[in-house]
Amino acid sequence: MSLNDRVLNRLEEMETRFEETLADMAKPEITGDANKLKDLGILHSELKPVVDAFRTYKEAAAELGEAKEMMGSEEDPEMREYLSSLQTERNSDLERIEAELRVLLIPKDPNDDKDVIVELRPAAGGDEAALWAGDLHRMYERFAERHGWSVEPISISWADGGGMAFGQFAVKGKGAYSRFKWEAGPHRVQRVPETESQGRIHTSIATVAVLPEVEEVEVAILENDLDIETMRSQGPGGQSVNTTDSAVRITHKPTGIVVSCQDEKSQLQNKLKAMRVLRARLYQQQLEEQMGERSDARRQQVGSGERAEKIRTYNYKENRVTDHRVGMTLHSLPTILDGDLDPFHQGLMAQEAADLLAGDA
Numbered sequence: 001m002s003l004n005d006r007v008l009n010r011l012e013e014m015e016t017r018f019e020e021t022l023a024d025m026a027k028p029e030i031t032g033d034a035n036k037l038k039d040l041g042i043l044h045s046e047l048k049p050v051v052d053a054f055r056t057y058k059e060a061a062a063e064l065g066e067a068k069e070m071m072g073s074e075e076d077p078e079m080r081e082y083l084s085s086l087q088t089e090r091n092s093d094l095e096r097i098e099a100e101l102r103v104l105l106i107p108k109d110p111n112d113d114k115d116v117i118v119e120l121r122p123a124a125g126g127d128e129a130a131l132w133a134g135d136l137h138r139m140y141e142r143f144a145e146r147h148g149w150s151v152e153p154i155s156i157s158w159a160d161g162g163g164m165a166f167g168q169f170a171v172k173g174k175g176a177y178s179r180f181k182w183e184a185g186p187h188r189v190q191r192v193p194e195t196e197s198q199g200r201i202h203t204s205i206a207t208v209a210v211l212p213e214v215e216e217v218e219v220a221i222l223e224n225d226l227d228i229e230t231m232r233s234q235g236p237g238g239q240s241v242n243t244t245d246s247a248v249r250i251t252h253k254p255t256g257i258v259v260s261c262q263d264e265k266s267q268l269q270n271k272l273k274a275m276r277v278l279r280a281r282l283y284q285q286q287l288e289e290q291m292g293e294r295s296d297a298r299r300q301q302v303g304s305g306e307r308a309e310k311i312r313t314y315n316y317k318e319n320r321v322t323d324h325r326v327g328m329t330l331h332s333l334p335t336i337l338d339g340d341l342d343p344f345h346q347g348l349m350a351q352e353a354a355d356l357l358a359g360d361a
Contacts (some may be wrong), residue, residue, distance in 0.1 A: 003098055005038045005055075009332035011054045011101070018047040050104045057097040064090035111212040112178035114303050117154065117280045118210055120167035123186065125204025130163025132189045133206040137167050137338065140183070141340025149173030154273045157263045168261075168277065170213060183341070185311035186208040192316070201317060205310065211280035219279045219286070227251040230267055250274045257281050312344070326351050 021044040030036050050151035050254070067086045071248040074080050120137055120177065122129035142150050155168040171180060186205050191203050229249045248270040259277040261270040313322045314333060321336045322329040 008267060014047055015051050018044065020159055020233060029258045053097055053100050053104060055096065057101065060090050060093040060097065062224050064094065074149050076285060078322045082216050099350060103349050106353050109178065113174050114177045114212040115170055116177045116180045116210055117168065117170050117213050117277055118208065121207050122163065122165065123201065123205040124281045125205050127159065127161035127163060127201055129161040129163060129204040129206055130165055132204050133167060134165040136187060136208065137164055139339055143173050143341050146339050147173065149176050153263055154277060155263055179345055180210045183208050188310035188313045190313065191314045213276060214279050214283045218281050221279065225253050227253055246270055248274050250278055252278055252282065255282065255285065323347065
């Protein structure tokens with residue numbers, strides 16, 4: 001699909017604004033104002049990848065037009081073969097650049113550059129669902145590692161069967177939310193559990209919630225609104241894992257949101273981690289209220305946890321992973337479980353771009 005006139009006009013305006021930022025940054029009244037110079041620099045850097053791609057697009061389109069015009073009057077067989085090959089190449093270039101531009105034109109989510117807090121919970125499937133939650137945790141660790149992001153445990157609880165009863169961890173690094181946000185929702189696995197003697201395939205679900213992590217200044221929390229409890233940390237089966245009251249549970253009384261943390265030996269460290277989670281949840285709730293949506297964002301993300309709900313299915317027998325949001329299927333299960341989620345994310349970003357630009361069609 002070629003770029004339509006409205007999109008092309010928008011790109012022309014962005015190119016003009018890009019040139020204006022260059023001229024403005026050279027003006028004496030701007031160079032002497034650090035704040036204005038900084039704002040122009042940010043705008044310039046945001047426009048540059050779009051303008052660079054647009055200029056490449058225009059060059060390819062011009063070469064394609066010239067090749068078509070020459071083909072109309074060219075009689076030499078070798079030259080016609082060259083011009084035909086050139087048209088094929090430039091058409092391919094234009095398709096690739098159009099797709100790139102559609103992604104670049106997506107309005108930037110103000111949370112995209114933030115760190116994230118990821119929560120994993122087993123849902124339908126019992127012990128097998130808990131094992132699957134643990135597998136997803138490892139997949140996300142590998143994914144973060146591939147992108148140079150660090151992973152920090154916040155609250156991890158293990159089930160008696162060796163799986164993950166609950167996992168909560170932070171991923172730190174620029175752009176973490178822009179990628180992890182695509183992972184929110186129910187993840188369905190179809191495989192034969194190790195404990196299955198008849199070789200029957202079981203279907204299990206683990207849910208993923210993704211919250212942008214925010215600074216204290218972004219969410220106001222009053223001390224009087226908090227009910228803070230301390231207790232001893234608990235291991236699998238409920239046994240105490242230490243002899244001090246280091247675990248912390250915080251209830252935000254106005255909203256009823258409850259968070260807890262017990263992974264750190266220090267009560268203070270557990271409280272600080274719990275407060276980070278609370279801020280993230282309150283921030284997400286504020287975003288939903290601003291959008292006029294009453295339902296809780298985390299509930300929307302994780303669904304009900306029933307087997308029929310899923311954003312992605314992982315089928316071990318067929319070595320298949322299907323993302324149901326974009327209808328993409330890849331037969332490379334081990335690679336994906338090793339953190340190679342980029343193909344799915346690229347497909348989701350392209351779909352989002354197409355949806356947002358559909359109004360311009």
